[in-house]
Each structure stands twice: as C-alpha cells, then as structure tokens.
C-alpha cells in the first residue's frame with residue numbers, strides 16, 4: 001500500500017497542519033500518522049489538502065456563438081479533465097450537464113471529478129429558466145428529453161417540474177428564486193411565490209433530493225431559505241433579514257463571475273455580513289460565465305474576505321457537508337475517500353494554487369504528477 005510520506009496534513013475544520021504520513025488502501029485513506037510502513041511516495045516539503053469540491057459549476061454551459069448541439073457536450077471533455085488536474089475532485093453542476101455525463105465518467109470514457117447534476121434551472125414563466133425571445137417566443141435551445149422543461153406556474157406545476165428532473169436523473173433540484181442579474185437590475189425580476197417554492201422543496205424532499213436556489217436579492221434569499229432550500233447561490237445583495245434567513249442554509253457566494261462587475265464590493269460586503277453572523281459557507285466558482293475561471297480563482301477571492309483557512313474549509317469539509325458527502329470525503333481521515341492534493345510548500349497561501357499543485361489523487365489513483 002502506498003504511503004504519502006513527509007508532508008504536512010491540513011485539518012480543514014481548524015486550519016491546523018501537522019506533520020503526518022497518509023497510507024492509502026485502494027480508493028480510501030487507511031491511516032494517518034507518523035512513520036507508516038508501505039511503498040513510500042515522497043511528499044516532503046509539501047502540504048496535503050483534501051481534494052477540492054466546487055459546489056457550483058457549469059461544465060456544459062453553452063457558448064454565446066451558435067454551434068451545433070454536440071459542441072456544448074464535447075467542450076465539457078477538456079473542461080472536466082482540466083478541473084481534475086487542478087485538484088478539483090468533486091463538483092455540483094448547477095445546470096447544463098445531463099445524467100449521461102455521469103455515465104461517461106463512471107465508464108471511464110472521459111476523465112473528471114465526481115459529478116452531481118441538476119439538469120436545468122426551474123423557474124416560473126418569465127423567470128430565470130425561461131429563454132424567451134421577442135421575435136421567436138419561447139425557445140428551448142436544449143430541446144432534449146435528458147434536459148427536461150424547467151418551467152412551472154403554480155405549486156402543482158412546480159411539483160411536476162421537480163418530478164421531471166428526478167425522472168431524468170437529477171441529483172439536486174435547482175431553482176431560480178430570483179431572475180438573472182440583468183432581470184433584477186432592469187426591474188423584470190419574475191420570482192416564484194412562497195407557495196410554489198414550498199411545494200418545490202417538499203416534492204424534492206419526497207424524492208430524496210435537496211434544492212439549490214439562485215438568488216441575487218434579499219427578498220429572493222429570504223423566500224428560498226424560508227422554503228427550505230439547502231443552499232443559496234450568489235446572494236449578491238444581502239441585508240440583515242437575508243443573513244438571518246441563511247441561518248438554516250448554506251451560502252455559496254460565487255464571487256468569481258461578479259468580481260469585475262460594479263457589484264463586486266456589495267457582494268463582498270454581503271459575504272462579510274454572512275460570515276460575521278456565522279452562516280455556513282461553501283465554495284462555488286460558477287465556472288461558466290468565463291470558462292477560464294474555476295475554483296482556484298474563487299478560493300483566492302474568498303480568502304481575501306474570509307482568510308485562507310476559512311476559504312479552504314469552504315472548498316473541502318464544509319462543501320462536503322452541504323452535499324451530504326461528509327462521511328465520504330472532504331477531510332483527510334481514515335475511512336474517507338483518497339481524494340488529495342499535494343501542494344508545494346507548507347503554508348495555506350491560495351493566491352496561486354495551480355502554480356503550487358504538485359500532485360493530485362482521485363479515488364486513490366494519481367491524476368498528475370509534476371517532477
């Protein structure tokens with residue numbers, strides 16, 4: 001059995017690092033301690049952190065230019081491979097990837113992180129999930145049974161929309177509790193009612209699923225968190241009432257896509273407010289709006305507000321708790337999955353994680369090694 005020897009090992013919950021060896025047995029961590037016997041892999045001078053978890057990606061987001069449908073799917077192949085090489089070993093897709101991506105990963109046709117899918121973003125007519133154009137009306141660029149119709153109006157229709165997603169293999173149910181930023185700013189923010197959200201969350205629960213809710217405004221956050229959404233995404237404009245509502249949820253701020261907009265400062269203030277109130281925070285990059293942005297960028301932005309240890313916690317142990325995977329991954333402990341990243345140097349500096357990444361293990365297998 002292999003022993004990753006000589007590194008310091010991060011406890012993401014405390015931010016402490018200790019000198020220890022990590023013995024792997026197949027896809028699991030068998031033992032953490034000093035002087036472990038086995039086939040030694042020299043990790044001296046490095047820091048071992050748990051494989052990173054991105055709670056908000058879009059690995060198959062459409063490009064702005066019109067391309068044949070296969071292009072959107074095939075582009076995901078190098079995107080997934082690149083994420084894994086950078087140490088991102090689990091991702092939750094916030095819409096765009098269908099259940100076939102999971103099949104391809106499981107069969108080994110493509111390489112990538114473990115993937116949870118939500119298929120589409122549910123919303124009422126005129127809301128986030130409604131792609132409607134004045135000259136054409138309702139247009140569904142994804143017209144594909146594997147990415148079912150996300151629109152609903154009324155609580156019963158919300159339940160039916162959840163059932164369509166579960167039938168097509170959704171692990172999570174995504175809802176647009178507010179519209180897109182453009183709709184919010186232009187005063188055209190069509191939001192689901194509290195009754196619709198309550199029905200949607202209840203139906204998801206009956207199907208054994210949790211809900212992630214896109215919400216920019218405080219009203220949308222209060223309404224989605226109040227209905228029982230497990231995570232609130234973006235939360236750009238939080239006030240005290242929204243922060244109070246977040247006590248029962250996780251906050252996935254996705255700073256990256258908003259970081260160069262006029263609302264970047266407001267968004268950071270929202271994150272600071274939430275963190276000071278003790279809201280649980282998990283990391284998500286939103287990946288899609290700028291394909292070159294991934295969780296390593298989000299970690300740098302999170303660290304600027306929360307500090308490095310809290311940023312790493314949000315992308316490992318806390319992300320695993322949000323995804324209900326914490327008994328399987330997110331920390332470096334015996335019995336957990338051997339998803340590990342070896343960084344050069346032993347500090348928690350996250351300003352250039354790709355530049356520090358020496359090796360990645362996913363399910364106990366070495367992904368890449370720089371020597």
Ligand SMILES: [Zn+2]
Nearest residue numbers: 056058094286
């Ligand atoms: Zn998104």
